[in-house]
Amino acid sequence: MTLFLKARDPEAERWTGPREAISPDLIERYGVDRVRRGSPETNLEGAGLNHDCVAVIAPSTMAKEDRSDAELASRVAQRFGLRLVNKRSLLAELREVHGSEEIERMERAIAITRAGHEGVAKATVAGVSERDVQTQMEYAFFAAGATALSYSSIVGAGPDGAVLHWDKNSRLLKDGDLVVVDAAAEYGRYAADVTRTYPVSGHFNAEQAKVYRAVYQAQQDILAAIRPGVSMAELQHVAEGSLRRAGHLKDFIHGFGHFVGLDVHDAGLYEKPLPVGAIFTVEPGVYLPEQGFGVRIEDEVIITPTGYRLLTKDFPRKLEEVEAWVAKARGN
Numbered sequence: 001m002t003l004f005l006k007a008r009d010p011e012a013e014r015w016t017g018p019r020e021a022i023s024p025d026l027i028e029r030y031g032v033d034r035v036r037r038g039s040p041e042t043n044l045e046g047a048g049l050n051h052d053c054v055a056v057i058a059p060s061t062m063a064k065e066d067r068s069d070a071e072l073a074s075r076v077a078q079r080f081g082l083r084l085v086n087k088r089s090l091l092a093e094l095r096e097v098h099g100s101e102e103i104e105r106m107e108r109a110i111a112i113t114r115a116g117h118e119g120v121a122k123a124t125v126a127g128v129s130e131r132d133v134q135t136q137m138e139y140a141f142f143a144a145g146a147t148a149l150s151y152s153s154i155v156g157a158g159p160d161g162a163v164l165h166w167d168k169n170s171r172l173l174k175d176g177d178l179v180v181v182d183a184a185a186e187y188g189r190y191a192a193d194v195t196r197t198y199p200v201s202g203h204f205n206a207e208q209a210k211v212y213r214a215v216y217q218a219q220q221d222i223l224a225a226i227r228p229g230v231s232m233a234e235l236q237h238v239a240e241g242s243l244r245r246a247g248h249l250k251d252f253i254h255g256f257g258h259f260v261g262l263d264v265h266d267a268g269l270y271e272k273p274l275p276v277g278a279i280f281t282v283e284p285g286v287y288l289p290e291q292g293f294g295v296r297i298e299d300e301v302i303i304t305p306t307g308y309r310l311l312t313k314d315f316p317r318k319l320e321e322v323e324a325w326v327a328k329a330r331g332n
């Protein structure tokens with residue numbers, strides 16, 4: 001296997017840092033047979049003698065123009081008279097299933113994420129800003145060994161918690177607010193993805209508790225349906241059925257979950273049966289901007305031969321567990 005890297009470019013390298021010299025070390029690190037620089041186009045003279053096809057493994061995109069690597073593949077195929085074979089779901093299928101080394105990294109990312117959320121449980125008190133919560137949490141992520149954030153941290157207090165991808169983190173927390181914190185650490189290139197909903201006062205009021213329990217029940221219903229061979233699309237129906245029964249289907253405005261791995265929204269096939277080793281989120285939510293709050297609970301699971309394993313089992317999930325966690329973190 002030959003890996004082609006970008007050509008050296010002294011001008012660009014002054015801006016973005018040096019591109020490494022090709023060495024046995026580099027070849028070993030990438031786990032390939034050869035590393036070359038430049039385009040394979042100029043390295044494939046005579047390719048038709050030894051090969052009969054060029055396969056495109058770049059995923060298809062919604063964009064008008066294809067990805068540059070896919071475009072290159074078809075140009076190379078044409079130039080050397082080779083067949084063009086499309087294997088566009090191959091990477092998605094491979095990335096769905098995780099081996100033990102990957103699982104170890106993802107579990108580490110989740111453990112680090114838990115340390116950050118412990119900081120959140122302590123930090124979500126009246127008078128501080130969403131930004132304060134974010135910085136204390138992110139400090140805890142990196143102190144625990146995070147190599148990056150999985151995505152921009154979302155800290156949404158009160159009505160901001162009803163905004164799915166709230167990114168301003170500017171509001172001051174008020175007594176009685178719920179705070180939706182969707183934030184996680186990455187470790188060794190692998191992402192985690194966790195959301196918890198914290199009560200500033202330490203307790204959910206009656207209206208908030210009712211919604212929290214509906215979201216928790218939806219999570220329970222989805223979890224009960226997870227087994228090898230079920231599809232993400234089928235689990236979406238389960239999530240919707242559960243929240244319909246609770247009278248909150250219209251307030252559930254996103255998918256119940258997504259694959260996680262190298263990317264926080266990783267590649268994977270949503271209509272096909274889930275294989276053993278697939279890792280994805282289970283994240284029902286209910287968003288009530290008029291009532292001034294939202295609730296989301298997001299966990300990660302891995303498919304096992306007999307069902308699933310909850311990778312985020314060390315996070316509090318039940319309402320009473322969340323309240324107890326908050327009390328403990330604040331020393332009450």
Ligand SMILES: [Mn+2]
Binds near residue numbers: 193258281283298
């Ligand atoms: Mn997610």
